[in-house]
Amino acid sequence: MMVRNKVKTNDIHIINLAKLVSGPNAILYKEEDLLAYDCDGFTIERHLPRAVVFPKNTEEVSEIVKYCAANNLPFLARGAGTGLSGGAIPLNNEVIISLVRMKRLLEVDLENRRAVVEPGFVNLKLTNSISDKGYYYAPDPSSQYACTIGGNVAENAGGAHCLKYGVTTNHILGLEVVLPNGEIIEIGGNGIPDTPGYDLLGLLTGSEGTLGIVTKITVRILKNPEAKQTVLAYFDKIEDGSQAVSDIISSGIVPAALEMMDKTAIEGVEAAAFPVGHPKDIEAVLLIEVDGIAAGIDGQIELILDVCRKYNVREVKAARDEAERGRWWANRKTGFGAMGAISPDYLVQDGVIPRSRLPEVLTRINKISEESGLRIANIFHAGDGNLHPLVLFDSRIPGETEKAIQAGSACLKVCADVGGSITGEHGVGIEKKEEMRFVFKDEEIKAQTDIRDVFNPDYLLNAGKLFPTPGRCAEVKREMASKR
Amino acid sequence: MMVRNKVKTNDIHIINLAKLVSGPNAILYKEEDLLAYDCDGFTIERHLPRAVVFPKNTEEVSEIVKYCAANNLPFLARGAGTGLSGGAIPLNNEVIISLVRMKRLLEVDLENRRAVVEPGFVNLKLTNSISDKGYYYAPDPSSQYACTIGGNVAENAGGAHCLKYGVTTNHILGLEVVLPNGEIIEIGGNGIPDTPGYDLLGLLTGSEGTLGIVTKITVRILKNPEAKQTVLAYFDKIEDGSQAVSDIISSGIVPAALEMMDKTAIEGVEAAAFPVGHPKDIEAVLLIEVDGIAAGIDGQIELILDVCRKYNVREVKAARDEAERGRWWANRKTGFGAMGAISPDYLVQDGVIPRSRLPEVLTRINKISEESGLRIANIFHAGDGNLHPLVLFDSRIPGETEKAIQAGSACLKVCADVGGSITGEHGVGIEKKEEMRFVFKDEEIKAQTDIRDVFNPDYLLNAGKLFPTPGRCAEVKREMASKR
The missing domain is CATH 3.30.43.10 (Uridine Diphospho-n-acetylenolpyruvylglucosamine Reductase, domain 2)
Known part of the structure; x- marks a missing residue:
């Protein structure tokens, strides 16, 4: 019955x-x-x-x-x-x-440098829609050919070019939001540097779908840089590559992107769909892009090459044309999936560290790899200290999935311990709920769940995410009820 | 008794x-x-x-x-x-x-580009403390010789160079905050692009002292640009100056600063402490600064000069040396106070508009001036559409203060009507509480006061500010009680 x-x-x-x-x-x-x-x-x-x-x-x-x-x-x-x-x-x-049927580009306002999209509009389509007029949308997560701008707002998505241009929150000018009671509100939208009142735009962006549902998004669009140059630099020793990253940043140059892959990562990307001929016996490759006014580019590249030489770079080469540049980026941007070519399963983590701690953190991640008996590849946004350890494992071997999860968590603990954090751009979601305790005290988590309760008092919207509270809606509700 | x-x-x-x-x-x-x-x-x-x-x-x-x-x-x-x-x-x-006794510079970490200060530390002192090492702190409100970084955080202060470098919130990496119950929490601090959980850092920054008291601040510091160049451009017609601003921005150049003063403002600054010899018969002066890699500067200045010539500029001159540049900036940065030289009293307003609406808005402000019988000077961050109409009045004349307040509010209404906002950098405080209704619906204000109540439930901290609620603590409490 x-x-x-x-x-x-x-x-x-x-x-x-x-x-x-x-x-x-x-x-x-x-x-x-x-x-x-x-x-x-x-x-x-x-x-x-x-x-x-x-x-x-x-x-x-x-x-x-x-x-x-x-x-x-x-x-x-x-x-x-x-x-x-x-x-x-x-x-x-x-x-x-x-929200995949709400996928229209509603407005492009070149003069004021903004565009309005529905949440299901695919990230890369925005740049494709305005590139003939000389504009683009900066946040470029590796999944940009598929991911939607609504999802980018929820997760405050990053991407390779965030080093210079900032993450999604730096490019959102306004939102239309359906609150968990069905009310429709608008926040921001006028593209101004400071907004009156509290920064609800910042609060909603990156709230991982727990405060409201975004139904319209006004984004900043940028003028294409006059020129760009892209180089690959190969290092025999990973310590040299790390030091080069640190020195490039402290030289005062802000590259558009400064990416790094280690030996295991290179093995993966070269075995997968977009190999570009990286040497297999090096410990690190840097993919460095500089953009801006044409007159300034060569000087910056010269400075970068000087730093690379100082740290015993084996070889440096510049992209000969846009096609080669495109191949290098495809090689990098499909890097996570490429791990499938060398391992049955992989778990990608997403920690952040102060750049100066990079050599030490890579050593500690190596140790976690040795202790767990699992290979860990590193593909990361080196310029802003955003690491992506990829733990390779085989879910068919009993216990190995758990071992991989533990190794991933241990990597995040290392990041937190050196004064970093547990997510740079992928969000907390279900995966890192418990790891929130690595970086927040109980009161600090409570300040956040109190804010959630203002927007989402019945906790029907996306319950059990983001905070280390009980996982299920019903449990949470029981716990809330018992407190009343 | x-x-x-x-x-x-x-x-x-x-x-x-x-x-x-x-x-x-x-x-x-x-x-x-x-x-x-x-x-x-x-x-x-x-x-x-x-x-x-x-x-x-x-x-x-x-x-x-x-x-x-x-x-x-x-x-x-x-x-x-x-x-x-x-x-x-x-x-x-x-x-x-x-907080003026909590004024220490606690830490400078050049490698990771951050500094830690107490809230009473004066803005300009930070740049002065690190400039010999080649670094600076970007947000530069005109009051930077006196204002504190704690106050800058509360108001999300801007400044002339925010066009390129962003307002205070873009430079805050972490805060220590005393909550209204006395609890001490830390948020952010690791200088990472995205933070896990809700963006409390963004929420606290610009909350105008209504959510907590900031007691320690980690800020981003920047490497000095390799080169900078500053030019003045004089226009006979204000429309030409406005169009030049719009064209410079849409050319793809992002100047470090792009400031404008109108005829009345020029009269004031030339009569005050830092005259620099602006012609008195022009309708607009632009102060334009470009910075970056040395090799790129001249090309950018050339482009800017081309645009100015296209719009009938009468004269353009580049700063001959750092001393001249300093005099030009002193002339601009003391501009508000300079109005005291031509008027017994003045009221400064702070609206924001889409840049493309600048000519129209200046015309409408002119009309408000005519209708009120009060002169209005305009000194503003033209590059990001942040206007500062200065309403000149004489408080000794009965009714003129009220007339000035009304004229200021009318200017904000114009900004709101063209899709702009009521504050760019000065905050809402007491002054613009009612004008919040120009840009927010009741539900949108309620979403914000609900957040305030999470942090500040007894409403003892800085009551009666920021939102169009009853002004006094007691009234507000009565109103809150009657709702229960």
């Missing part, structure tokens, strides 16, 4: 939700359809949603949210599902509000 | 507070001493504090806050008192916690 009742209630919810979304196939509810939504780019934990709805506009999102709120149904928003920390995984059998 | 009791109670509070602060003269409580603290840079409203205490360290701040909280005494923090919107005025007979 109980089971039958439950099924019936669910059917009614599905029927009612279906009425709130327009267009064909705007709701999925059969198990075989839901399977594609049981995880995101973080694949270690999987849970089925109750349903997936595909609203076409803000009003539909608002109506869905109001329905969920009125019926006590957990819900969350999802973009392309490329997130790496599990932020879009339906831990509580959520109704997933997929 | 009542009065006597009240006095006695106050005496007891003074005695108790005095015990919480160390060193000589660490508390002021006599009316003649308190008079200096009845306003800040916004002088139109004046209120006496209950007392002024001068803690020496974070623990003393925490103890004072705990005492105030336990005894239901309103309190607020104050830096140098240079704020322009009344954020440090004791509307509720507050205990003022002056």
